[in-house]
Every structure is written in C-alpha cells, then in structure tokens.
Amino acid sequence: MPASSSSRSAFELAILAPLYNEEAVVSETLRRLDAVLDSMAQPTEVILVDDGSSDSTPLLLQQKALADSRYQCVLLSRNFGHTLALSAGMSVIRATEALFIIDGDLQDPPELLPTFLQKFREGYDVVYGIRRQRKEGLLKRTAYHMAYRMIRAFASLDLPPDSGDFALVSRRVADLMNAMPESSRYLRGMRAWVGFKQTGIEYERSARVAGDTKYSLNALIRLAFKGIINFSELPVRFITWAGGLSVTLALAYLIYTVIRQWLYHDVPSGFTALVALSVLFHGVTLLSIGLIGEYILRIFMQQKRRPLFVVRTHVRDGMPVSDLHLNHSSPSS
Ligand code: UDP
Ligand code: MG
16 A cells, blocks of 8 residues: 655655546656656656556656656556556655645646646645646536536535646545545545645646547436435435425424314315325325434445544644654555
C-alpha cells in the first residue's frame, strides 16, 4: 500500500493520470508532462496508470517509465474503471507534499499545476478544478448539470458542483483517502469527506486532444447514482417518512370516520374502512421497509471501515502532538 514509510522520497509533488485505450493521445500527454516536469522547481514525479487497455497504451507507458525515473507506471491486469485506476495510482505515491490528479486525455491541463500549487501554499489541503465551460454536447452537459445538482441535494456532504476528480490534494489527504478501504469508491465524495480547508479554481476544460470519451452516458448515470447511494441516507429516510405519513393519515382518517359515524351515522359502510385499512397497511409495510433500511444503512456505513473522524490538530502537554490524523489503526505517515 502507501509507499510513505521509511526513507523520505526525493519527490515533493506527483502528477497522476489514468489512461484507457489512449494510444492516440499518449505521445502528446508525455510531451506536455515532460514540459511541466522540466518547468517545475520542486522535484516532481508522474504516476501513469494503464487501466487494462487493449491497444499500445501500456507498452508506451512502460517504455517511458523504464527510460525516465521521474515516471512510474502501473499497468492494471484488466479494465477496472477510472475510479479504481486512480485509486491504484494513489496507492503508489512517493511525493511528500501533494498530488495533482488529472485525466490522461489532457482535458485537465497539467500546466495548471503551479496555479493549483499556489492555493496549496496558502494552506488549502484540497484544491479542486471547477469547469467553467464544457465543450461537450448539449445532452451530456445537461446530464452533468442535473447529476451534480441531484447529488448535492441528496448527499449529506458539501460536494462542490461542476468539479470532478481533477484536483490537487495534500499528501495527508491522499493518505487518508488511501486509508479508506471501501470498495464502492466515490472519490470526489471521499475527498470532500476528509475535510480540512478546501477550495476550487475555475478552469477551462479543453476538448479531447484525440480519441473518444471512454465514459458512456450509462457510466455517467452509474457514477451519479454511486454518489447518491454512497453519501446519502435520504433514499432510505424517504421510505420511512412516506410510511410514517401514510400510517398517520390513515389513522387520522379512521378516527375521523368513527367519530362521524357515531355522531351523524352517514359514513358509507365497507368502502371507507377498506380505503383506510389499505392505506394503513401499506403505510405499515413502507415503515417496516424503512426501518430495515436503517439497519442496512448502518451495516453499509460500518462495512466501509472508514476512520470515524479526522483530527487536524491535537495539543497535549503544552505541545502539538504530531502525526495524528486517524482515530483508528496506525496512520501511514
Ligand atoms: N479512463 C480510465 N478507465 C476507464 C475509462 C476512462 O482510465 O474505464 C481514463 C481515460 O483514459 C481518460 C480519463 O479516464 O484519461 C477520463 O475518461 P474520459 O476522457 O473517457 O471521460 P470524459 O473526459 O469524457 O468524462
Ligand atoms: Mg476526457
């Protein structure tokens, strides 16, 4: 897992990019990354992850990493998807200061590293990119827009809209995200969960240099769904509320009709009881499902085995206790 342990790495910064069947882009990506590396004052490494491409991408990445020790490449055994490719890359980070996560197709310009770094120097642990304008089709733009708003509305987290995985995160945030072993990973949500000071920088998202998007609309919907399910208790709460509301209304209606029948003897027999009882029992069913859902939620949250909280500073015996940011297990740095 994290390579942070003993010897201190020579690298201060890292750039991470996943690539999947990107042979049309690789040479341009490497050229621009080389230029960024040459321009950086701090020693910077590049981590390239091949997500099980069937074209020559892994070959090209491996050639580069063998020839240039500033590059690491991780070749996955098959296609695991963007999120897990990023997770794989994050787990081999050597840089001590910060990690810059970009797309391998250069839609997130690597040249923005110094700009993001400036915010990092101001004390932000997470600096994420906010897309100013999308150069994609109307359908995809609308889909993105709606997905972000929905996740924001549902999730119990402050997820910044119009930001993706493109971000600069401090080494400790990368370590914390690596320390979350949950198998269903919604990285931008996990990043927000970690806390500390976070801020966004607006940027122009470029069009793809070459090749096609590897994300289908279907995959985008799945991603949005993952955001809602992984970070929100609202869907389950909704069932419970709907059940509670039905039961309350049915009971109120039953009491009302009983009183009315007692006073005026004008309630049609049979039908009223049928409606009220039907609403009542449907309500009871919903309520029961909601309650079972609450137990499943707790199991779900527990199985993530996340740290319960993250400590920023701890002062004891008149001095700050350093190297303490997880409440359980030994932190990796
Ligand atoms: N990618 C990946 N595995 C996948 C799909 C995509 O590693 O299963 C990479 C892809 O090569 C690219 C980045 O993730 O570098 C973003 O994907 P893409 O450009 O297809 O998505 P979009 O920018 O269209 O949202
Ligand atoms: Mg892209």
